[in-house]
Amino acid sequence: NKSLVWFRRDLRSFDHAALFHGLKQAKQCYCCFIFDSTILQHLPEDDRRVQFIYQSILELRQELENLGGGLIVRYGDAHIEIPQLAAKLGIDAVFINRDYEPQAKERDLAVQKSLQKIGCQLLSYKDQVIFEQDEVLSLSAKPFSVFTPYKNAWLKKLASEIEGGADFYFKPYPIEKYAQQFAVHRDDFMPSLQEMGFQSLENEPKLKGGMRAGSALIEDFLDRMDQYGNTRDFPAVKGPSYLSVHLRFGTVSVRYLVSLAVRQMRTANQLQGASVWLSELIWRDFYFMILHHHPRVVGHAFNPEYDAIQWESGEHAQALFQAWCDGKTGYPLVDAAMHQLNQSGYMHNRLRMVVASFLIKDLGIDWRWGEAYFALKLIDFDLSANNGGWQWAASSGCDAQPYFRIFNPITQSEKFDSEGKFIRRYLPQLATLNAKQIHAPWTLGPIELAAAKLQLGIDYPEPIIRHDVARLKTLERYNIVKKAN
Ligand code: FAD
Numbered sequence: 001n002k003s004l005v006w007f008r009r010d011l012r013s014f015d016h017a018a019l020f021h022g023l024k025q026a027k028q029c030y031c032c033f034i035f036d037s038t039i040l041q042h043l044p045e046d047d048r049r050v051q052f053i054y055q056s057i058l059e060l061r062q063e064l065e066n067l068g069g070g071l072i073v074r075y076g077d078a079h080i081e082i083p084q085l086a087a088k089l090g091i092d093a094v095f096i097n098r099d100y101e102p103q104a105k106e107r108d109l110a111v112q113k114s115l116q117k118i119g120c121q122l123l124s125y126k127d128q129v130i131f132e133q134d135e136v137l138s139l140s141a142k143p144f145s146v147f148t149p150y151k152n153a154w155l156k157k158l159a160s161e162i163e164g165g166a167d168f169y170f171k172p173y174p175i176e177k178y179a180q181q182f183a184v185h186r187d188d189f190m191p192s193l194q195e196m197g198f199q200s201l202e203n204e205p206k207l208k209g210g211m212r213a214g215s216a217l218i219e220d221f222l223d224r225m226d227q228y229g230n231t232r233d234f235p236a237v238k239g240p241s242y243l244s245v246h247l248r249f250g251t252v253s254v255r256y257l258v259s260l261a262v263r264q265m266r267t268a269n270q271l272q273g274a275s276v277w278l279s280e281l282i283w284r285d286f287y288f289m290i291l292h293h294h295p296r297v298v299g300h301a302f303n304p305e306y307d308a309i310q311w312e313s314g315e316h317a318q319a320l321f322q323a324w325c326d327g328k329t330g331y332p333l334v335d336a337a338m339h340q341l342n343q344s345g346y347m348h349n350r351l352r353m354v355v356a357s358f359l360i361k362d363l364g365i366d367w368r369w370g371e372a373y374f375a376l377k378l379i380d381f382d383l384s385a386n387n388g389g390w391q392w393a394a395s396s397g398c399d400a401q402p403y404f405r406i407f408n409p410i411t412q413s414e415k416f417d418s419e420g421k422f423i424r425r426y427l428p429q430l431a432t433l434n435a436k437q438i439h440a441p442w443t444l445g446p447i448e449l450a451a452a453k454l455q456l457g458i459d460y461p462e463p464i465i466r467h468d469v470a471r472l473k474t475l476e477r478y479n480i481v482k483k484a485n
Contacts, residue, residue, distance in 0.1 A: 001026050002183070004091040006082060007033045007071070008099060010127055010250035011056040012211045013063040015172035017125035022095035023178035030089055030183045031064055032072040033057055034081045035196055043198075048345040048379045049245075050198050055209030056251050061190075063211065067175065069182030075191040078107060083114040091120055097127035097250075100288045101383050102295050128250065129285045130258055131157060133292035136285075143293045145302075145398040150289075151282045162262070170259035214246035218257070225264055228273035235337070235348040236421035241277070242346070244380035247284070257281060287388035290398055297387050297397070299368065306396035308481050311366040320363045323464050324355070325373055327426075330463030332438055333413035334358045336426035343426075345379030350416050356393035357407040362470040364477065367394035395478070403478040406471050413439040429459045 003026035005019050011033075013019070023029045035053075043050060061071035074081045086094055094115060099108065112122040126132050136154045137143060144150035162170075193200045221241040224231070231239030246252040258281060264274035294302060301307045312320065323329050327338035337351035347355070352374075359370045371390040375381050391397025395405075417423055420438035424431045430438055432452040437444055442456060442463050449456065456462050 001028075001092045002090055003029045003093050003095055004082075004086055004089065005029060005031045005095045007031065007060065008096065008104075009248065010097045011053070011060050011209075012214075012251050012253065013060060013067060014175055014211070015253040015256060016097070016175060016250075017127035017173055018095040018097045018123075019175055020173035020178070021123065021125060022093075023175065023181040025093070025095075026181060028183035029069065029178075029181045030072065030085075030091070030185055031069055032074065032082075032085055033060070034078045035073070035075040035191060036078045037075060037196075038077050038079075040075075040196060040198075044376070045197055045199050046201060047198065048201070049249075049381070050193065050196075051201050052209040052245060052379060053249060054193055055213075056211075056249055058190075059210035059212065064182070065186075067179045067182060068184070069179075070185050070187060072185070072187045073190050075196050079110055079114065082111050083118060083120075086115055086120045087118050093121040093123050096122065096124050098124045098132070100128070100133070100292055102291070102298060128254065129288055130154075130254060130281070131285055133289045136289070143289060144286075145290070147283065147286055147399045150286050151279060154282050154285065158258075158262075170255050170262075172253065172256065209249070209251065211251045214243070214252040217241065217243055217246065218252060218260070222260065222264075224273075225261070225277055226273040229276040230273075232276070233350045233416055235340075235351055236417055236419070236425070240349065244382075245346075248380045248382050254281065254284075283388075284382075284385060287382075287384040290388060291384040294398075297391065298383070301394070301396035302391050302398050303396050303400075305481055306394065309366075309396075309477060310480070311477075312364040317363075317365055320464060321359070321365050321369055323461070324359050324363060324365070324370075328461045329358070329363075329465070330442065330461040331358065331409045331413075332420070332423045332427055332430055332441065332460075333417055334409055335461075336417075336423045339426035341374075341377050345377060347378070348422075350412075352389055353393060354407060354409060354412050354416075356390055357401075358409050360394050361406045361474045362409065362465050362467060364470070364473060367391065367396065403482070404475060406474060408467060408471075410440050410467065427460070429454070 003022040005022040010016055010018065040050065057073060061073065064071050072085065082094060096108065099105065108122065115122050131154060133143065136150060136157055138149070144153065221243070224238070228239060231237045243252060243257070247254060258278065261274045261278040261281065265278065291297060324338065327335035327342065329335055334355050337347055337355045340351065341347040356370055359365050360367050367390045371386060374386050378386065388397060392400045395401050395403035419435045420433065423438055430441065432454060433441060437448065437452070441454065441460060454460065
């Protein structure tokens with residue numbers, strides 16, 4: 001019998017659930033990847049994610065060939081390409097790792113139906129998360145909507161799994177063991193980026209695609225994981241792991257990452273950093289779970305009363321939004337963060353919170369606008385985490401920031417980039433300002449500005465909003481909704 005492993009957001013050749021089962025359960029196992037035209041046609045031609053995927057696919061194909069197999073690569077509509085390939089190769093079952101996004105679920109269901117018509121099964125596996133939506137439930141068997149009890153239940157479940165199987169839970173799927181099942185099939189066709197409508201960005205992205213790049217980042221992070229709790233909030237410091245894009249496209253294994261965190265947690269001095277980091281990975285599972293149980297969060301507030309909020313509208317709102325997108329709000333930390341996003345496709349977590357709060361609670365713009373901009377720009381864009389992050393900042397989500405807690409962008413800047421190092425990296429025109437001045441240049445007098453050779457409104461924008469005024473307006477905006485309910 002023949003199997004076909006369909007790679008999607010799991011672009012690695014090791015510790016891979018679907019690949020393992022596809023090999024184990026068949027005599028001949030084929031592998032494929034589809035550059036899905038239905039998704040790609042909506043992306044800009046310089047989309048960094050496509051570059052990342054492309055690099056990852058080249059490497060994956062090579063690695064699969066090294067193992068004795070290969071990777072069939074196609075450009076087209078997956079609804080059509082997968083059943084066509086299955087029919088052509090005489091496949092009995094297509095193996096996939098489960099994808100939890102609503103559109104992907106619809107696609108997989110449709111593909112399954114088409115495959116059934118040709119007598120082929122679609123078999124799916126858990127791979128992308130540690131625990132799926134219904135594996136961590138409350139005592140009354142209901143899904144959680146608050147993070148801390150979810151996390152406690154998640155950790156308890158993990159502990160019981162580990163005890164039960166003496167770390168068996170983390171044992172990587174042994175791909176090599178079944179490598180002789182790979183079908184000998186060389187297919188050298190590889191659509192070029194240009195053929196698919198994309199530019200080849202030679203110098204981009206800064207973040208390299210592929211498994212090797214992912215493991216290099218893991219190695220690098222291991223040395224500083226114990227410091228994570230102290231460093232993760234400071235954007236000028238190399239604190240976080242920068243693994244999000246690799247988690248997004250599966251060039252690293254989340255099981256392996258969790259096993260590393262657990263191992264580090266067993267060493268006393270590593271406890272703090274590793275357990276804080278593990279919490280972040282649990283947030284990732286949490287938001288996948290929320291998206292599954294509450295698909296309405298796509299486009300709507302988790303907490304429906306917040307859908308009644310009257311956001312700024314019209315040309316005025318468009319202009320404010322554009323200034324935010326372009327990093328021209330006049331608030332240095334916000335602007336530097338937006339430049340980081342626009343230039344690299346990445347933004348530090350603290351800054352995601354700061355700019356989201358600024359857009360929603362200083363500029364009064366609908367959080368969905370910001371969510372959409374992040375979706376376009378973030379190299380690690382994940383519907384569940386992005387939506388969760390935006391709803392957190394808008395106070396409309398599950399376990400969100402209370403609506404009356406409004407970040408002060410200047411205080412955030414003083415606290416998390418106290419010396420202005422991060423700001424200077426992205427706004428060199430402010431480099432002449434000292435650590436005290438850099439957070440709010442409009443408060444400087446003419447002599448200080450002249451000494452710094454800075455002309456506000458020319459070299460750097462005047463602030464587009466006054467935080468104290470905006471804050472009151474936002475409280476009012478939210479209070480109306482609160483009173484109505
Ligand atoms: P680390 O600090 O090293 O964390 C390790 C991993 O944990 C991350 O790679 C990520 O997979 C996961 N993680 C960390 N924080 C969160 C979180 N709050 N929610 C879910 N998972 C988390 N993360 C995305 O992966 N994709 C997004 O589209 C995304 N959009 C966001 C939007 C907003 C408004 C906010 C506030 C946060 C968003 N995050 C998103 C979460 C977080 O900012 C990023 O995961 C993190 O900055 C990625 O950097 P890192 O890999 O160095 O993270």
